[in-house]
Amino acid sequence: MSVRTSQTVAPAPAPREGAESRLETPGERWIRRAERRGPLVVLVAVCAAATIASPSDASWSDVSTILGNNAFVWLLALGMTFVITTGGIDLSVGSLYALGGVLAARGATHSPWLAIALPLVVCAAWGAVQGLLVAYGGMAPFIVTLAGLLGARGLLQALTDQGSTTYLVPTGSWFRHLGAGTWVPVGIVAALFAAGWILMERTGYGATLTAIGGNQDSAVLLGLPVARAKVLVYLLSGTLAGAAGALGGARLGSGVTTIGVGYELTAIAAVVIGGTLLTGGYGTIGGTVCGVLLLAVIHHLIDRYLSQYGSAMTDAVNGAFLAVVVLAQALLERSRRR
């Protein structure tokens, strides 16, 4: 889960790595470990506590529910990890997710191949435009993608005649199998996460992203292709949101116009809980996996034991949990600086 390859390039984390080997006290070492492995430790602890509390309940169907129902939404968090590592943010993914679903369902009425190609191409183009505005227009990612959030919803409304038209995936279409059951969608998502991990931790591109987030000016001076990398990162995030929408459309069998609202915040929360710094310069795919699993497990536990309070309880607990995690991160960061 370390970004060792990146840190040989990244200017900001470099002193951290250099100082570690020579000057680190045992206390600092534990803080660093807690920071790196924290999400995993908390995830294991929560799962263990839940299993011990009611052993008979920890069944395969639980795992299947957690994985199958949420899997494609995790792709939003995967794309968001790349964006946030560069110090940016992508608020448009929730809208692009819904748009991808509608495009997939509309495409499926013609051909299953079109159902796959249409959301990927449109959402990739949308992301690329956002990336161009950020990288070459010098505009704040927060605002560009906020406009993207509104605009993509508008496009979706226009496509579906103000949301009144619902496109159904034909029942015989093999496109439906992509989202059915647990294994196919989870397999697709796992493969994409594996590809994402390789891209982030084992390629020069991942190192470039980390360097941009660490110190953009230094990255430019180093001769890294900063602008191109930033365009690609938003293109990647948009494409993954479109892919998530296509898988969601395949699972639901139709393009639902009202979903995806607020999903960008869930994705950001998962990424931040996973230990990626919102200021950029440090991001791990493994951490994001832990973050999305943690949110999904907590959600499932609340559904199971506190369902009389409904989704309100989930929101309250998730918000409190996120607050605790970011506070812990900030305090760990501070204690290391001392």
Add this chain to the structure above:
Amino acid sequence: MTAAAVIESVDADGAGARDRILDLAQRYGVYAALVVLVAVATAMNSDFMSASNWRVQLFQTAPTVLVALGMALVIGTEGVDLSVGATIALAASVIPLYIGYGPAPAIVLALLLGAAAGLVGGSMVAFAGVQPIVATLSLMIGLRGLAELLNGAAAKPVEDTTILNLGEQNLAGVPLMAWIALAATGAVAYTVRRTTFGRQLVAIGDNKRASLLAGLPVRRVLVTVYVLSGILSALAGVLIVGHGAEADPANQGLNMELSAITAVVVGGTPLAGGRVRVLGTVAGAMFMQLASAVLIQHNVPTSTTQIVEAVLICLAVYVSRERGTR
């Protein structure tokens, strides 16, 4: 000859002229846009200038103005407050719960809860050093859940006349809500321009580190800014409850953070902080409201309205981007 080249030939210091034009556009663009919009709308529809239409527009805009004023202060310190919509829901949810003790205690409690929400968010930003967007994001998720827990997921009617009057009455032909928003605008403008606190706020937004080294009470100012944002949002929540005659924690204040940020940015306050345009913020809120109202009055579908809004936001940011935004 391109536009930029023309500008350069007029002024020997070309880059300076370009900067100055962008600066003017950033400063006065929103007022010009507002005037053009009103002129076009009046030309296309003579009913647009009617008192009843303006009253409707003011009822719609007043809560956004209140929230956007707080947001402008927060953005002035290079922060952002995503929790304003959830704070509205939280303030709304306690009104039906405590209206039994009379309107004044219910309103005071709502405002106190808004202040408490701001205190939590502000403390996370100022003392723990959490990124503003993350700190207020966690509040945004948590507070709406809390509001729904307090009040149940369904909307509850509110029949208290004092609260309803706040949301429905007119004073001298102008909605009471608009007078309240006007008073808040005056207070915030005075605070930013004439008080030490206002100057410290702007200095912190410009350069936090330098402000800290200069001995400014950075943490106290930051916390105060988020508390003010929370109180203004809670006030907006009370007015929204009065106007709708119900508290609906699941839906009230939804996407308000986006509207408020849009109003602030369109009004010329740079996201990078260090400058607060109070009147511009009000004009920005007014402009976004009137623009969508005009489009709806002319039967333009909401899809197009949203795309137009997106383009307007991009335009506003392009103009203000020269100040350096991130």
